[in-house]
Amino acid sequence: MGKPGSDLAGRERVIALAKVLSPIVHQGSEQKPFQNRGFSERTIKALVDCSIDAPERLLFMTERQLQTIPGVGKACMTEIRSYRQKYLGSVQGAE
16 A cells, blocks of 8 residues: 555646647547448548448438438449448348
8 A cells, every 4th residue: 555645646647638639538439439341431421521430320321311421422422322231132222
């Protein structure tokens, strides 16, 4: 055991360090749900920028809604359709 009060000082240092490191650790964490799902960085950025925070949300969007996502071109749309096909099969949530 250390000196009385030394635990408090150590705890305060840990809290201060956590506050400094937190933004670094969480930087890019909004993209984690999209990792290993077959999406390129460009597609992930377009989805995150459009407030689509989970790839599962793509399963409940209509084709028209998907086409209105800013920054999603042909290649990105191919990735999204491939993801939907994997989980929805032939049912594509058509309008």
